[in-house]
Amino acid sequence: MSFEKENIMVDINKTVFQGDLLEWYDINKRDLPWRRERDPYKIWVSEIMLQQTKVDTVIPYYERFMSLFPSVEKLAGAEEETVLKAWEGLGYYSRARNLHQAVKEVKESYGGIVPNSEEDISTLKGVGPYTAGAILSIAYNIPAPAVDGNVMRVLARINTIYDDIAKSTTRKKFEAIVREIISTDRASDFNQALMELGAMICTPRNPACLICPVQNHCSAKEEGVQDLLPVKAKKKAPKKLNMKALVLKDKEGRVLIERRPDTGLLAKLWQFPNIEAATRDHTDIFSHIEKIGIELEGSEVHVTQKVKHVFSHIVWEIDVYEARVSKVHNEKLYETDTRNSQRFITVDELNWFPFPVSHQKIIEGTIAKGEV
DNA sequence: AAGACGGGGAG
DNA sequence: CTCCCAGTCTT
Numbered sequence: 001m002s003f004e005k006e007n008i009m010v011d012i013n014k015t016v017f018q019g020d021l022l023e024w025y026d027i028n029k030r031d032l033p034w035r036r037e038r039d040p041y042k043i044w045v046s047e048i049m050l051q052q053t054k055v056d057t058v059i060p061y062y063e064r065f066m067s068l069f070p071s072v073e074k075l076a077g078a079e080e081e082t083v084l085k086a087w088e089g090l091g092y093y094s095r096a097r098n099l100h101q102a103v104k105e106v107k108e109s110y111g112g113i114v115p116n117s118e119e120d121i122s123t124l125k126g127v128g129p130y131t132a133g134a135i136l137s138i139a140y141n142i143p144a145p146a147v148d149g150n151v152m153r154v155l156a157r158i159n160t161i162y163d164d165i166a167k168s169t170t171r172k173k174f175e176a177i178v179r180e181i182i183s184t185d186r187a188s189d190f191n192q193a194l195m196e197l198g199a200m201i202c203t204p205r206n207p208a209c210l211i212c213p214v215q216n217h218c219s220a221k222e223e224g225v226q227d228l229l230p231v232k233a234k235k236k237a238p239k240k241l242n243m244k245a246l247v248l249k250d251k252e253g254r255v256l257i258e259r260r261p262d263t264g265l266l267a268k269l270w271q272f273p274n275i276e277a278a279t280r281d282h283t284d285i286f287s288h289i290e291k292i293g294i295e296l297e298g299s300e301v302h303v304t305q306k307v308k309h310v311f312s313h314i315v316w317e318i319d320v321y322e323a324r325v326s327k328v329h330n331e332k333l334y335e336t337d338t339r340n341s342q343r344f345i346t347v348d349e350l351n352w353f354p355f356p357v358s359h360q361k362i363i364e365g366t367i368a369k370g371e372v
Numbered sequence: 373a374a375g376a377c378g379g380g381g382a383g
Numbered sequence: 384c385t386c387c388c389a390g391t392c393t394t
Contacts, residue, residue: 089378309378313378
């Protein structure tokens with residue numbers, strides 16, 4: 001068999017594969033908010049939100065975000081704190097900060113138009129190989145690969161590829177495959193169809209091979225190894241951390257909150273003062289209270305709630321202390337300067353600050369229960 | 373190449 | 384309980 005003829009066969013299979021996939025997609029695609037129009041800005045926001053996050057989780061956030069920031073100009077003009085508040089509960093908050101910064105960049109350097117070249121779009125903060133390809137293809141119909149977890153799973157099965165998809169180098173292999181098989185005139189639909197197939201049919205467990213539109217193209221189905229693919233190394237167990245948090249109330253019923261550092265875990269979100277437990281007793285709590293610059297009523301403190309919160313790489317076991325404040329030595333705690341990292345606020349004002357879910361749990365178990 | 377970075381839902 | 388999701392950035 002000649003080399004030319006093999007290429008012809010590949011091309012024929014490719015055309016049939018595209019046809020089978022796109023025909024299925026045209027009929028079965030979900031009606032998602034970001035599919036109602038092709039505004040590159042809206043596609044962009046949706047893609048950032050969808051990173052490591054399921055569609056059902058994203059939808060209400062996306063709707064709210066678009067009502068608050070319907071355009072590049074609106075988002076670029078917003079306060080970062082407002083953007084973080086809109087992101088509250090979604091997780092991976094650097095996505096929100098990077099998106100905000102990148103949108104400002106688009107407004108200033110690209111006249112508010114989301115760039116349509118691989119080179120320009122990849123310079124934007126938070127836009128990596130996947131998101132660049134997703135925006136170029138979905139918004140501009142440019143035949144660029146957009147390889148996410150879905151695509152790697154689908155293609156690993158179709159081509160029985162046993163490479164570890166947890167490795168950073170593996171993605172490039174799948175990008176090369178997509179470049180070979182992508183529809184050049186329907187790049188937007190093709191990439192979305194591949195992901196839609198991964199989400200609806202070619203699922204991680206119990207894939208619905210019997211109703212799969214491309215089952216005739218699938219090596220894993222043919223060999224019966226779909227349950228073995230894709231290969232993915234399992235990650236190590238998260239590290240456990242014992243924390244102690246303080247819900248401190250002054251005589252007017254205000255509570256003390258503080259802003260987290262600009263970088264690292266939950267950067268720039270707000271929280272109740274807390275420390276990593278240093279002792280088994282309460283002495284570390286007392287020294288921290290002294291450091292804040294306040295005094296408590298009485299000399300006894302006790303734990304009123306235990307909160308467990310699981311991150312991808314850390315587990316917080318938080319002992320929550322509630323206490324009444326009798327004296328405040330540090331008068332800065334009452335200044336409304338936003339640069340102030342610690343401040344007393346009213347219970348109603350809690351709704352204005354972005355909190356991580358771990359501290360929303362603390363609010364639920366203490367302040368929201370009344371008993372101030 | 374490996375780890376940091378959230379939170380939720382499915383099985 | 385385990386897995387992992389429309390990943391990116393940092394080291």
